[in-house]
Amino acid sequence: xxxxxxxxxxxxxxxxxxxxxxxxxxxxxxxxxxxxxxxxxxxxxxxxxxxxxxxxxxxxxxxxxxxxxxxxxxxxxxxxxxxxxxxxxxxxxxxxxxxxxxxxxxxxxxxxxxxxxxxxxxxxxxxxxxxxxxxxxxxxxxxxxxxxxxxxxxxxxxxxxxxxxxxxxxxxxxxxxxxxxxxxxxxxxxxxxxxxxxxxxxxxxxxxxxxxxxxxxxxxxxxxxxxxxxxxxxxxxxxxxxxxxxxxxxxxxxxxxxxxxxxxxxxxxxxx
Amino acid sequence: xxxxxxxxxxxxxxxxxxxxxxxxxxxxxxxxxxxxxxxxxxxxxxxxxxxxxxxxxxxxxxxxxxxxxxxxxxxxxxxxxxxxxxxxxxxxxxxxxxxxxxxxxxxxxxxxxxxxxxxxxxxxxxxxxxxxxxxxxxxxxxxxxxxxxxxxxxxxxxxxxxxxxxxxxxxxxxxxxxxxxxxxxxxxxxxxxxxxxxxxxxxxxxxxxxxxxxxxxxxxxxxxxxxxxxxxxxxxxxxxxxxxxxxxxxxxxxxxxxxxxxxxxxxxxxxxxxxxxxxxxxxxxxxxxxxxxxxxxxxxxxxxxxxxxxxxxxxxxxxxxxxxxxxxxxxxxxxxxxxxxxxxxxxxxxxxxxxxxxxxxxxxxxxxxxxxxxxxxxxxxxxxxxxxxxxxxxxxxxxxxxx
Numbered sequence: 001x002x003x004x005x006x007x008x009x010x011x012x013x014x015x016x017x018x019x020x021x022x023x024x025x026x027x028x029x030x031x032x033x034x035x036x037x038x039x040x041x042x043x044x045x046x047x048x049x050x051x052x053x054x055x056x057x058x059x060x061x062x063x064x065x066x067x068x069x070x071x072x073x074x075x076x077x078x079x080x081x082x083x084x085x086x087x088x089x090x091x092x093x094x095x096x097x098x099x100x101x102x103x104x105x106x107x108x109x110x111x112x113x114x115x116x117x118x119x120x121x122x123x124x125x126x127x128x129x130x131x132x133x134x135x136x137x138x139x140x141x142x143x144x145x146x147x148x149x150x151x152x153x154x155x156x157x158x159x160x161x162x163x164x165x166x167x168x169x170x171x172x173x174x175x176x177x178x179x180x181x182x183x184x185x186x187x188x189x190x191x192x193x194x195x196x197x198x199x200x201x202x203x204x205x206x207x208x209x210x211x212x213x214x215x216x217x218x219x220x221x222x223x224x225x226x227x228x229x230x231x232x233x234x235x236x237x238x239x240x241x242x243x244x245x246x247x248x249x250x251x252x253x254x255x256x257x258x259x260x261x262x263x264x265x266x267x268x269x270x271x272x
Numbered sequence: 273x274x275x276x277x278x279x280x281x282x283x284x285x286x287x288x289x290x291x292x293x294x295x296x297x298x299x300x301x302x303x304x305x306x307x308x309x310x311x312x313x314x315x316x317x318x319x320x321x322x323x324x325x326x327x328x329x330x331x332x333x334x335x336x337x338x339x340x341x342x343x344x345x346x347x348x349x350x351x352x353x354x355x356x357x358x359x360x361x362x363x364x365x366x367x368x369x370x371x372x373x374x375x376x377x378x379x380x381x382x383x384x385x386x387x388x389x390x391x392x393x394x395x396x397x398x399x400x401x402x403x404x405x406x407x408x409x410x411x412x413x414x415x416x417x418x419x420x421x422x423x424x425x426x427x428x429x430x431x432x433x434x435x436x437x438x439x440x441x442x443x444x445x446x447x448x449x450x451x452x453x454x455x456x457x458x459x460x461x462x463x464x465x466x467x468x469x470x471x472x473x474x475x476x477x478x479x480x481x482x483x484x485x486x487x488x489x490x491x492x493x494x495x496x497x498x499x500x501x502x503x504x505x506x507x508x509x510x511x512x513x514x515x516x517x518x519x520x521x522x523x524x525x526x527x528x529x530x531x532x533x534x535x536x537x538x539x540x541x542x543x544x545x546x547x548x549x550x551x552x553x554x555x556x557x558x559x560x561x562x563x564x565x566x567x568x569x570x571x572x573x574x575x576x577x578x579x580x581x582x583x584x585x586x587x588x589x590x591x592x593x594x595x596x597x598x599x600x601x602x603x604x605x606x607x608x609x610x611x612x613x614x615x616x617x618x619x620x621x622x623x624x625x626x627x628x629x630x631x632x633x634x635x636x637x638x639x640x641x642x643x644x645x646x647x648x649x650x651x652x653x654x655x656x657x658x659x660x661x662x663x664x665x666x667x668x669x670x671x672x673x674x675x
Contacts, residue, residue: 056574057448057560059455060298066442078572104296104559109573131296131559135286156300158462163302181300182460 019230025052027077040251045262053102062185090123099126119147168205185235189214191223218264287476292592352646366658368399374485376403379466392447393584394426396470401435471514472591475562486520513585517657538580539607549578581610582630629658
């Protein structure tokens, strides 16, 4: 059986479908709602889910995701709890890939030795460490390999040709392109400026390319998808879930939000 | 074969001190760090750049700072002679200016027109704003809301110097959160902005860069003690928050095996209470703010709030070179409580007419304890890293006075 991430991208490529990747912080707004929200995201048209592991000092994130991390931490969510959520999600969904996104310290504290078994048994497909460039990721690589999980790597507008070569060699599954110099949720997206850097990535790698940071609405998603294989939506979705009174309401919001993005992507020229 | 010098050995190419250090930042910043490493390697070997730096340290900072024999403090401790390296006499009142003069000059040579900094006690913010004014650089300083309240005088000093002070309201609203926010600014404005980090933490090359710019303290002290007392000191004592004044003093002595080194952390209300900022004494290795080092976190890996009466030591991490010096046994790390540090502040003021910064008082307190157990012909050299003017309001408040 091929890797869940590879399978999703390969199937989408055959059908001309753009991949939609919503990000939510695990445990926010309420830890008990996270698994139902994940299912709602899939029902709305998500192809892959990025699940944020909350961290107290999220240096690369903007105020929306930082606040959501703080709420999740206040409710006692840690990496072990996040893995429990993935395991529970897998009971009803064995197809949708789940990539954990977060920072090094909670992963280290969980224990690199324990990581492989825990990822495998929970059904985690990938790990994106925001504060860990490939130079430092070597320490986690054996555990990820043993778990059959991919290290998803970032490329930024500032990434040099030399670094891009290294990243392309080490990357698995897909490459995540950070759409601008800045933090998550900032309003700096310039979709026209994506063409050149994505072409540059494709000269070095056959892997599909996802674009994230600053994509707030269906129109922006469609504009980005003119150039990218996949679109990541984080802060706008996290903000949308704030203030939900119950799991049903949060799930409804999540499903509608993703469905509006899905519709926009599916109606693009060139899509079926 | 000559023994390998510890001074030249670390860090390695990737910025590691043994298992510590490194570059744990998002991909967007990797190029900026490489650019900084390249620029630093170039300018540090440029005779004109180094001559300009030396001239600034002499005529602007006021170096060399004296080494002072604290005779009455020595009598009070009742043991080894206590010498004070007077970094409190520098322009702006602390060792922090040694680093900002260097980084400011580097920023200028790299063509960066805007500098940013994080600050806890405000000393590094003031030192950055000072240099930025002189070099005509735009300056933004990030400071936790809590620290803005307890260091109001330094906030106004920065504003007088033309800097913009931005309040940080996230997390614990202290130094660690200011550092997060400064990183976010840097990642957003990386083209024209130079991030002046104030301590020997952060991603490579900062721990090396900040150490090198502060090592003038140890180089001077080594020469001054040899000239004035005909021997090397037996022990060095310095306070450790992030650890820049301590590494500055320790580093030039690393190959002098007979010289013992003591880094003094903030035990706050006591290590056993959990309300402290002693990363090396009571923390464990992890990753924070771009490097692997000791830090204070909970079982989930979330960084914990710290406490110290001194804002400059109130930080949950520590520089990676200190982590390495601890593990290798070359330096020892100890801690001093708020109460002990405050007592030392008063003793130094009354016995020697020197009002130390609360940070430096931690070193004074431990230095006196250490000296008491040593012979009268031995020498303890304490780094008096800053002066206490900024803490006058805090001291008054502790006595129930409002100024």
